[in-house]
Amino acid sequence: MIIDLSCYPTKIPDLAWRHDGPPFTGERLLKMMDGPFWVNGKPRRIDKAFIQPPQGNTIYTDGMGNLTGREAIRDYMAYTVELVQRHPDRFIGCFVYNPRYGTENGAAEIEHHAKEYGFKMVQLQANMHAYRPDRALDWLRPALRKCADLGLMVKLHTGDGPYSIPTEFYPIIREFPSVPFIMAHFGVQTGGVYCFEPYQMALDTPNVYCESGWCLQSRIVEFAKELPKEKILFGSDTPPNEPGMWLRLLEVLCHEPPQGLNLDEDTLEDYFGNNVARMIGIEPTPPPRTKEEAEAYLRDVKASAEAA
Template sequence: MKITDIHAHVTTDPAAQVARARKAGVDRTVLLSTRIHPEAATTLEGVRAEFARLTAVVSGAAASVDEVRRATAEVIAALEAHPEETVGFISAPLVLGDTELKEWFDGYLRRPDIVGIGELTPAPNQAAGLEPALAVSADHGGVPVLVHGFAPNTVDDLRTYAALAARHPNVPIIVGALGGLNAMELIDLAVDRPNLYIDLSSALQVFMVKAAAHAVPEQCLFGSNTPYGDVLAARATVEAAIHDPGVLRRVLGENFAQLISN
C-alpha cells in the first residue's frame, strides 16, 4: 500500500515539501495549484496579506486565465521534478464557458501524472456551478474531483455537493477539509451517497476524524492541506483517531488507490 496525501498545495519549495512528506512516511503526494503562498511570508504583515488574498479566493473572486495558468505551471514543474513521489490534480478558471472549460481540462488530463480535478472553490452558495467540471470527469472515466469544503462554503454547499454526487454517481466527489465546521452534516451526507468522499485534512476535532472513519471507512481519505496543515501532524491526527488497522490502511492509501484505478 502506498500512503497518499490527497490534498497538498504546491509550496514555494517543492523539494522540501516532498522531503517533509517522506519524513511522514508518505509515498505519494497529490499536488494542487495555488495562487496563495502563506508559507513564504516572514512577517505577520506578510501572512496577513496572503490571507487577505486567500479570503478573496475562497469568497469567489474570479481568477484570470493567466493567473491560473501560472499557478498550474508551478504544479507541473514540481511533478516533473519529483515524478516518483507526486501526482497532480488540475484546477481551472471557473470563469470559462463550458466548452472552454472542457478543453482546458482535457488538455491536462491527457498527462499520466494528472489523475484528478481540483481543488475547485466555488463562491459561497454557488456549488451548483461546478456541474460542468463533473461532466468532464465523467468523460474521463470518473476521475476524482476535489472541492473546497471549509468556510466560507456553507452547509447548503455541502448539500449541493451531495446532490451533484447523486446526479453523477460515477464521479467521486471529495469534499475538502472535512467540511470545516459542518463536519457532522458532511458525514451524514456521505453515509447516503457512496461517491461522496471526505478529505480528513484540517480536522478541527480529532473525534470528527474518528466519527467519519467509523461511519464511512471506505470514503475517507488522508490529506494534509499543506501549507495550511502539516503532513506529519495530519498523519498523527489520523493515527490517533483510527485504531482499527484495516480502516487505517484504507484511509491512508487504499481508498485513494482504488479511486484512481477505476
C-alpha cells in the same frame, strides 16, 4: 502506502493567504514528505502527494499580463505541471477548475492535463472563485462531464460560507453519480465546522468520500465507527498545515476507546492511502509490520532516489 490528497507547492507567494516565509516549493514539500513520521512506533514517509497551485493563485485575473482563457489557465497550472513531470514517482497532479476563465476553456484544459500529464483529480473552490455551486450548475456541468468521461476524482473545498458549505454541492453530486466526490477538509475550515454534513453525505451517497484533515479528533472516531472503510481518505492541506499532525489524527484510531476504537493497521493503511490508490489504479501496499521493516523500506527508497 501513504498518499496525501491536498498539497500546494508554489514558487511565488500565495496571493490570497500571504503565508510568512519564502514560497513553499516542491523541494520543500518533498523534504517534508520524507519525514520520518512516527506511526504506531514505526518511521513512515508520505509516498505520494496530490499537488495543485495555492487557491489564491488561481483567482480570476483574465487579461492581466496579456493572458486570457486557456493560456491564463496554463499559466497558473504551470508549476504544478513542472513538478509532476520532474517527480512522477512522488507527485500526482490536481487541476484547479475556475469557471470564470470560461467553462469550455476549463473543460478542455482538464482533458489536456489528464491526457498529457496524467492528472487524476480536479478541485472546485467555489468560495475563492466566487460562485454558488447549487445555483451555478451550468458553470460546473462542462467540467463534471469531462471528469465523468475521463474517470477523474473531484475534490470539493468545504467548510466556508457562503459558497463552500458541504450540502451546497449536493445538486451537482447527484447529477454525476459516476464521479467520486471528495469532501476536502471534512467540512471544517475558516468559516465553520460542518463536519456532520460530509459524514452524513458519505453515509447516504455512494460517490461521496471524506478527506480526514481538519476534522476534530473525537468526531473522526465517531465517524469511523459508522462509515464504510473506503470512505475516509488522508489529506493534510499542506501548507499551512504540517502533515504529521493529521497522520496522528488517524493513528489515534488504533488506540483503545474512548480516544480510539482499536482499529487494525490494515484499515489504517486504507485511510492513509490504499483507498485512494485503488481509486486511481495504483497497487495498494500493506503497512510495515515491524519497526525494522519500516526502517528498511525508508533506506531502500532513499537509495533508489539517490541512484536515479
